[in-house]
Amino acid sequence: MQFIDRVEINVVAGKGGDGIVAFRREKFVPAGGPAGGNGGDGGSVILEATDDLQTLLDLKFEHVFKADNGKRGGRKNMTGARGSDRLIKVPCGTIVINTETEAIVGDLVEPRQQLVVAKGGKGGLGNRFFLSNRNRAPEHSLPGLEGEEFSLRLELKLIAAVGIIGLPNAGKSTLISVLSSARPKVANYPFTTLVPNLGVVAKPSGDGVVFADIPGLIEGAHMGIGLGHDFLRHVERTRLLIHLVDITSEQPLVDYETIQAELNAYGHSLPNKPQILVLNKLDAVDDDYVAEITNQFKQAINIEPILISAVTKQGLDRLLQQVWPQLAELEEAARLEKLDPSKALNPALNPEASSNISDFDLGADNELSGNELNDGSSNRPDHSDHIDQSELENSALENAGL
Template sequence: MQFIDQAEVYVHGGDGGDGLVAFRREKYVPAGGPSGGKGGNGGSVILKAVANLQTLLDFRYAHRFQAEHGERGGPKNMTGATGQDLIVEVPCGTMVYNAETDELLGDLVTENQTLCVAAGGRGGLGNSSFLSNHNRAPEISLPGIPGEESRIRLELKLLAEVGIIGLPNAGKSTLISALSAAKPKVADYPFTTLVPNLGVVRKPSGDGAVFADIPGLIEGAHQGAGLGHDFLRHIERTRVLLHVIDITTLNPIEHYHTIQHELMAYGHGLADRPQLVALNKVDAVPADELEVITEELMASSGCDRIFGISAVSRRGLDELLPVIWDILEASKPTEDVMVEPDPFPNLVPPEMAPTIWT
């Protein structure tokens, strides 16, 4: 399956149906009068977040989404049929932007959360709506209002609690395969991983935390070098960063500072995120060399603890994971925090059916 995390599509709400000019003419009804009904409202284009999608691959070939138009009003004051809403499924974690203004329209994070991106038009009034004492036989009606239309840009940011970062060949994919059931491609050459990999790591309590292996971070990643510019956004939602460093390289301390510089240059608060540092492949170096590198890295980075691990032999993972669980528990959002005003009023709670026109 291809990993597509950006897409641009055109959305168009259904047009409202036209009102009807009609008169009631029935036997034994001497004063029938106008009976033209109003047109039906057009359907809306609504995005819905679902958990069974992981990429925006469906939007690679489908670029246009049109909701149904409302039907024309009928005689006997019958209102035209309302156009059906078009529900478009997107992965959880999809951010929706206006493609022309770059305005953020909404962020679909939770499952079944919806966002109306193109409201349907209201149906036009029939001639029965214009009946008055001054005009007993109106012959006018209103056309339906066109539905909203726009181009929107979809950007997927993976929903993961722990982001595994590091230079190519640091052992990130091996680590996530050792911790979870994920089976990413593992090889001894750089840029083996071309797309983010997700894996669920079980906690002692039985529930799981999602780990994301972020590929392609090299020097200059924030400016588009390597693959990092495309995938740095996927660690914006993480609550903990796990920085994996290959201790068998010539200068692991320089590698640490390379990644830290990229995080600071990219911004979005990544440099301030809680971060753990793990020296990988420690079973490939002598113990005294490991101790020296660890002390130098602690002095250079300011970290009070550096973990020595081996993703292949699972050495040190039992000491690393409890610290991650403690950080996640400490950073868990509390329910008694002050509720801020809703920045996205178009977002509809899952339990409420979207109603565009009343």
């Protein structure tokens, strides 16, 4: 299956149905009052995260997603049917970005988490709404409003607890294949892996932990050289990194420093992400050479690397003994941070506990509202500009019996 981690789509919400002008025409009531119903609201476009998908491939060939329009109102004050929503399934880890403003609309990380990305237009008002003491037979109604329309970019950042990074041909795919049941393509040449591979590694407790084999990074990756930005983006969500270095290369320490420089240059959270340094291909060198390279790392960065051979599985138990306690500490810290609302980076991107539906149009007090999505001007107006205030007041007083 082809791995696609970035697509652009257009989302178009449904138009609200028109309100109508109608009057009661019943036996013995030849001149009844207004009875025109309101139009139904247009359907919305909603994204929903799911564990069943690992790529955005399904969205690559369909670029426009439309919700249904609301139905027009009916006689006898019948409200038109609401338009059906358009539900789009995306992988967990999908970030939604408005292409016009480059604002982050939302971040879908939990299964079944939803995000309304285009709201349906309000249904128009029927003439029954305009009944007042001064106007007993209103003959006007309002059309339904257009739904929101946006151009969005979806970017997938794989959700994995542990990421395996390193230069091309360091043995990352071999390592994930022996640690898990994943079967990535493995060959003795650089850039064999062109897309991230996921594998589930069993903890001593029996629980599974997702590891990600991040395709080989090269010098200049932070500037987008090769597929640098695409690969580095997937590193962001990991809690812990296994930095794999080929001990048989000409300069293992330089290889390590190259990757570190790319992480630092890319920024975001990568420079501070915890790492475990691992020297691979121990089976291909003698003990004296291993001691020499290990000493180089100790002197240069004051770190003693873990020595393994992914091919012979030598040292893998020791590696996992380092991974599990560090990962447990990081997960506990993340859990405590999640419980502290003051540490939330953007409240608008965190759905309330009472609902799993996120909506960017959260009002003027929130950072990400629908207005921000189209650069300061909402394209989902309400009917307030079309309704005479005195008619509203008279209608309200009459309905209250005053």
